[in-house]
Amino acid sequence: MSFPTTTWRALAAAVPALILAFSPAVRAAEGWGTNFEEAKAAAAKDNKDILMDFTGSDWCGWCIKLQKEVFTKDGFKQEAPKHFVLLELDFPQKTELPKELKEQNEKLQETYAIEGFPTILLTDAKGRPYAKTGYLPGGPEAFNEHLTELRKVRETRDAGFKKAEAATGLDKAKAIQEGLQALDPEVVTGYYTDEVTQIIALDSADTLGFKAKQDYGDKRNKLDAELQELAQNQKTKEFAAAIDTFIASEKVTGVNLQDLMMTKLQVLGPADLDKADSLLDEVIKVDAKSELAERAQAIKERIVEMRKQVEKSKKDPAAGAGEPAAEEKEAK
Numbered sequence: 001m002s003f004p005t006t007t008w009r010a011l012a013a014a015v016p017a018l019i020l021a022f023s024p025a026v027r028a029a030e031g032w033g034t035n036f037e038e039a040k041a042a043a044a045k046d047n048k049d050i051l052m053d054f055t056g057s058d059w060c061g062w063c064i065k066l067q068k069e070v071f072t073k074d075g076f077k078q079e080a081p082k083h084f085v086l087l088e089l090d091f092p093q094k095t096e097l098p099k100e101l102k103e104q105n106e107k108l109q110e111t112y113a114i115e116g117f118p119t120i121l122l123t124d125a126k127g128r129p130y131a132k133t134g135y136l137p138g139g140p141e142a143f144n145e146h147l148t149e150l151r152k153v154r155e156t157r158d159a160g161f162k163k164a165e166a167a168t169g170l171d172k173a174k175a176i177q178e179g180l181q182a183l184d185p186e187v188v189t190g191y192y193t194d195e196v197t198q199i200i201a202l203d204s205a206d207t208l209g210f211k212a213k214q215d216y217g218d219k220r221n222k223l224d225a226e227l228q229e230l231a232q233n234q235k236t237k238e239f240a241a242a243i244d245t246f247i248a249s250e251k252v253t254g255v256n257l258q259d260l261m262m263t264k265l266q267v268l269g270p271a272d273l274d275k276a277d278s279l280l281d282e283v284i285k286v287d288a289k290s291e292l293a294e295r296a297q298a299i300k301e302r303i304v305e306m307r308k309q310v311e312k313s314k315k316d317p318a319a320g321a322g323e324p325a326a327e328e329k330e331a332k
Contacts, residue, residue, distance in 0.1 A: 031077055032088040036104060036127070039087040043125035049154065050127065051084035051147075054109065054119040058094045062135045063118040075140030083151060084122075091117065113190075122150055128191045130154040130183055156182035161195075173202035177210055185217055219250065227263065236267040258283045258292040265299075270306070277303050 032053070033039050043050050053071075055063040070076050080086065089105045090097065097105070108114075112121055112129060122131040131150040136143050160179020164172045176195050180188050188196065199210050206212055223246050230239040243260050246252070252260060261283045268276045276299075283296040 031081060032071075032086045034088055034090075034101060036087065036089075036108060039085045040125055040127055043085045046085070048125065049084050049151065050087055050123045050125065051080065052087045052089055052108070052112075052121040052123065054089045054091070054112075054114045054117055054121065056091050056093065056117045057088075058092045060117045066118050066135045070136075070140050070143045073140040076143060079140070079144045080147065083147070122147070122154070124154060129187055130157060132184075153182045170203055170207060173199045173210070174208060177208055185213075189214070189217060189221075216250065216256070219246075220256075227266075231267055234267075239267045240264050254287065255290055255292060258286050258290060258296075261286075262292060262296065270310075273303050273307060 033042075039050050042048070055067070057063060057067070089108055091105060091109070114121070116134075118134050120133045121129050122133075123129045130153050133146065133150065136146055157179045160175050160177070160182070164175035164179070167175050176199050180192060180195060180199075183192070196214060199208070200206075200214075203210065223242065226242055227239055230236075230242065243264055247257060247260055261279055264279055265276055268279075280296040280300050280303075284293045287293055
């Protein structure tokens with residue numbers, strides 16, 4: 001969405017950065033900072049984590065909703081600062097940020113690979129992420145409870161790392177791995193390279209299978225980059241073929257196989273319902289009790305509804321041109 005240039009933009013260009021920094025249009029909400037280095041220093045001093053809010057404060061509907069329902073409420077303002085230094089990283093469209101602040105926010109967006117707003121990133125005092133979330137219904141009570149659960153990820157990480165300090169050899173590698181297992185694999189690859197290197201060095205025979213998992217992750221990342229390009233160029237046959245080739249060459253099984261099968265759905269459209277349904281059956285067949293199998297079953301149920309709608313529109317073309325479905329209304 002684009003916005004017309006406002007007189008504020010023209011004014012901002014002429015106002016000194018110091019004055020602009022104190023303008024209400026760019027000042028963070030009460031209790032929130034905007035400087036990353038200051039946030040890290042405060043977190044280290046007070047033994048807290050950092051809660052980063054990547055937001056579009058004047059255009060992002062869900063960001064505004066999160067702000068109104070959670071961040072402005074006393075329940076959040078009184079509880080969250082006990083555990084977190086709050087850092088607002090704003091990407092407004094109607095107002096102009098000071099040059100230094102805008103550059104900082106853009107750099108952090110790139111560093112942490114933030115793709116959508118709002119994104120709430122939880123990090124330790126060094127800025128190493130351990131959890132990511134976003135809008136959550138239920139007000140400050142639900143959000144605070146959610147943050148408490150996410151903080152347990154960091155606690156599990158730290159328990160493993162502390163255990164590793166008193167261990168040597170394979171036991172040390174195992175303890176570090178226990179700490180890393182609480183984290184998302186992509187986070188581990190991007191921000192815990194020292195720990196990854198230690199495990200591989202301590203377990204040269206790969207007794208723990210850690211290196212094999214890392215190698216698979218690297219290959220999968222390369223495949224994902226290839227798939228993204230194929231999807232953008234609408235090469236659907238090549239998309240599916242690349243996945244099949246990868247499955248065969250890497251002998252992929254289990255949840256990784258289910259994940260790759262589900263990935264094929266990305267390039268299937270309304271005309272491919274039969275193909276999608278068959279593919280979902282294959283996913284469920286691999287492991288009917290897995291989380292991905294449950295998701296596949298839910299999609300199959302949705303396909304049944306889509307088929308009913310198609311049949312209904314064939315019998316009564318006007319039926320499909322009426323009011324949008326409830327979920328479509330809500331999305332708008």
